[in-house]
Amino acid sequence: MSVTEQAVRAREAARVLAKTPRAAKDAALQAMADALAKAETAVLEANAVDVARAEANGTSAALIDRLRLTPDRIAGMVQGLRDLAGLPDPVGDVVRGWTNANGVEVRQVRVPFGVVGIIYEARPNVTADAGGICVKSGNAALLRGSSSAADSNAAVVEALRQGLVDAGLPADAVQLIPGPREVTTELMAARGLVDVLIPRGGAGLIDTVVRNSQVPVIETGVGNCHLYVDATADHEMALAILLNAKTQRPSVCNAVETLLVHAEAAASFVPQALQALAGAGVTVHGDGRAAAYGQVLAATETDYAEEYLSLDIAVAVVDDLDAALAHIRRYSTGHSETIVTESQRSAQRFTAEVDAAAVLVNASSRFVDGGEFGFGAEIGISTQKLHARGPMGLPEMTSTKYVVVGSGQVR
Amino acid sequence: MSVTEQAVRAREAARVLAKTPRAAKDAALQAMADALAKAETAVLEANAVDVARAEANGTSAALIDRLRLTPDRIAGMVQGLRDLAGLPDPVGDVVRGWTNANGVEVRQVRVPFGVVGIIYEARPNVTADAGGICVKSGNAALLRGSSSAADSNAAVVEALRQGLVDAGLPADAVQLIPGPREVTTELMAARGLVDVLIPRGGAGLIDTVVRNSQVPVIETGVGNCHLYVDATADHEMALAILLNAKTQRPSVCNAVETLLVHAEAAASFVPQALQALAGAGVTVHGDGRAAAYGQVLAATETDYAEEYLSLDIAVAVVDDLDAALAHIRRYSTGHSETIVTESQRSAQRFTAEVDAAAVLVNASSRFVDGGEFGFGAEIGISTQKLHARGPMGLPEMTSTKYVVVGSGQVR
Known part of the structure; x- marks a missing residue:
């Protein structure tokens, strides 16, 4: 037939x-x-x-x-x-x-x-x-x-x-x-x-x-999802969200593929992040600024542009929120984008300016899911x-x- | 540029x-x-x-x-x-x-x-x-x-x-x-x-x-819209809706292009409709059964299949609601489809079974419009x-x- x-x-x-x-x-x-x-x-x-x-x-x-x-x-x-x-x-x-x-x-x-x-x-x-x-x-x-x-x-x-x-x-x-x-x-x-x-x-x-x-x-479904850690982020919270969003189920579309860190938070946060990611078996592909804080593979254009769907993550240090927004605008597939911040102004700008199906503040992108949303079926x-x-x-x-x-x- | x-x-x-x-x-x-x-x-x-x-x-x-x-x-x-x-x-x-x-x-x-x-x-x-x-x-x-x-x-x-x-x-x-x-x-x-x-x-x-x-x-926008006059229709109402939906602005997508009449209503309604349409300057393209009630051009497949967007209408007599639904299923572009009926059961079946953006009971299809719906802009x-x-x-x-x-x- x-x-x-x-x-x-x-x-x-x-x-x-x-x-x-x-x-x-x-x-x-x-x-x-x-x-x-x-x-x-x-x-x-x-x-x-x-x-x-x-x-x-x-x-x-x-x-x-x-x-x-x-x-x-x-x-x-x-x-x-x-x-x-x-x-x-x-x-x-x-x-x-x-x-x-x-x-x-x-x-x-x-x-x-x-x-x-x-x-x-x-x-x-x-x-x-x-x-x-x-x-x-x-x-x-x-x-x-x-x-x-x-x-x-x-x-x-x-x-x-x-x-x-x-x-x-x-x-x-x-x-x-x-x-x-x-x-x-x-x-x-x-x-x-x-x-x-x-x-x-x-x-x-x-x-x-x-x-x-x-x-x-x-x-x-294609989700090249970013997690941006703002200057004012609570580092413990950021770490918990990073590990959850990257490792809880790396093969799915709402898993995080790139970590962006505000320059002011980098010296304190990136070393913690690299250690925690290594502990969870995640391979890090970092830019030059991230490499200053530990052992990483050098990130290429492909690392930013594509989903890993595996225990890999790209890490980049950005000058500020504007630079993070520009990076996301360039590489995002418009699925789920996350900011960790204590700043109301940063949260507001991020949710307003990021063009994606879901924008998250201080929560794991793994929540962007029909089951988690209570839809019963997806x-x-x-x-x-x-x-x-x-x-x-x-x-x-x-x-x-x-x-x-x-x-x-x-x- | x-x-x-x-x-x-x-x-x-x-x-x-x-x-x-x-x-x-x-x-x-x-x-x-x-x-x-x-x-x-x-x-x-x-x-x-x-x-x-x-x-x-x-x-x-x-x-x-x-x-x-x-x-x-x-x-x-x-x-x-x-x-x-x-x-x-x-x-x-x-x-x-x-x-x-x-x-x-x-x-x-x-x-x-x-x-x-x-x-x-x-x-x-x-x-x-x-x-x-x-x-x-x-x-x-x-x-x-x-x-x-x-x-x-x-x-x-x-x-x-x-x-x-x-x-x-x-x-x-x-x-x-x-x-x-x-x-x-x-x-x-x-x-x-x-x-x-x-x-x-x-x-x-x-x-x-x-x-x-x-x-x-x-x-x-493409609207090959039908008006179906059911066995129980109020003929005066059906005539008013027919003339409005056909002639108030014939060049638009929500104007009626085909009139379908239930066989039981045909002997009484079709002669009135033909006279009223002629009086309004509308050229009628009728099937054999409609032709029994007055002077019409012979309707071809194209008359049923395409929008006139002019003072023309196709007229066909159908055996019953099922035949009307089958005709609409075959030729409708899914814009606006109308039934005139006094029967609750016919109205219910028509609105449930016709697959179109709008289904109307006892009202002119000219109402299917952003302005008429109160949207302010369309x-x-x-x-x-x-x-x-x-x-x-x-x-x-x-x-x-x-x-x-x-x-x-x-x-």
Whole structure:
């Protein structure tokens, strides 16, 4: 079946989902969870095929770890679906409403997008997660996972579709898009059939989709995040935030990649920071001024420009807040930017002038996350300015419609 | 100067605008209004050059009328800028906010997009209008008008820039992009420099921008709008809404282009409708069943598929609400769709099942308009589902940013 045919089926399913009330969608999510739990053995067997293929291809241990499913990870996926059933349904929410002077009533109401395409990389748990979020928000999902997880994804989707059928909803509300690389191109060209595309993965994937898609895209996730320690920062606080934001989970987009230190704080703070980072196993790539305070690798342009997503950090000493803002303006991907300061004026300027999805004062950038924000579910963190910016929960998976009701009014 | 250089200057101006409080922006809008009023003679002279060129090229009288400026039309542009100064500023609005269990405070705050590109056709009044809306919402404007209005647009923009300078804001907050057709391609490729592109004009222009832009686009305006007269409709009401929605201003996107009539209402309603439409000078393109009730031209596929934007209408008799919904699903551009009915069930199904920016019950689709909605200003009517759908006022010209404030919290 071609992508276009799959998209046409998805549109039909989306029409049904859009009319399905919350209770029926929640019952379907529970049925999907039941079916996935029941399919545990089949999913593990399919995953073993993927893992064996990856090992034969010489895939890195880190990637194989992301690919590998275990009974625990499957239980997590099952619980994720059940958790979605417990969340409020954004569809039907009245965003605002008013009555015109002539008595015409206007309401702006949340409605599903329709068909959502999600293009993602290795982790097979995204399959259940994204499928569930789409169903909950009334959208049909076209899931384009990576070929390395093809067997796992197929087994998971088969279970989700069984759950939909068990609950009386159309199986085509969740479809996997198999096939070679070219089908992604077909998906990006399916304007009018697919309402929005969400790429989830590395910078290369996201850039390809953003540049080539004719379907509107929500850009997610690349986070070259900075932590700026101001002249007045509490050094103990700055150290705690630095270690947390760098090391608690270095592979994610809201981890810190560059530390900027105000020149006045450098002599006291940088030596402490270098020691603490070394203690946590972090490799430091420093500029000349940072190197004055300890052993560092020499930072290059690439160190400032790209995400490490590893236990590495770039460190630079800057003259003042303006220099920090200029550095961030130059290298930031607009994800999450942090200042540690005791100065109200610095905090105010930083939050006002940094152009990013999230700006933080005296808190770890690891808090920029749908779960930490209390959204219950997250489809990704948008780094674009249209539609949604920052962590995207269920409401961000909807559009709106104006419902206008009169009694014969004309202009 | 290249488009890229213009965009870089716009970004610098946008940084200033983003920090400019409402009072200063409003003062700038008043100064822009003053400068435009003062430049009346120069603008009229420039417009005369455009009009003479259009006449020499054999441009239609309708297009020349849209191109022509008069003292009244300039006064309207001046007043439009003053009206913008009186509207609330969306920037800085706190959309929502909460405190996490750990005491971290989160606020979602409206911020400008940054640099907004607007690509539009003949009418030079859009220049002042769009420039003013961008300044009010804190965005720098890159205005790409049509070459047919090149002289008028240049004179208007010169006045607006003078006003900005008089008020102490950067002139580059409003720039006209001159030059040949290729510069539009350059603008569409300026990803990272331009934050959003808004095409305003005919279907061809909008389609070109949507398909070719690497900058995120807000799609506006094409309205192939339907009016469905249900079996239970009040015929007098339906007639009034039909005439208003078709004839009050046929050239706009929220005018009705196709009338669908339930078979049970046809024998009584269609003859009345044909007579009333003829009386209002409307040419009717009917299907076979409509033709049974009077003199009509035979409707073709094109009659159903395209906007007339003129005193023409397609008329078709449908078996029931389902057939009307299917017709709308097939031909609608998702702008504004209307039902006239006395049936609660039909109204409910129509508003729930029609996928459009606005769905109306017993009211004229001419109400789907920023002015009628009380927005005070309108940059266009979005027919896409991302970001904004329906009439776009000042808040729709903004993005948001999460401001996260803690006192040293880590995960």
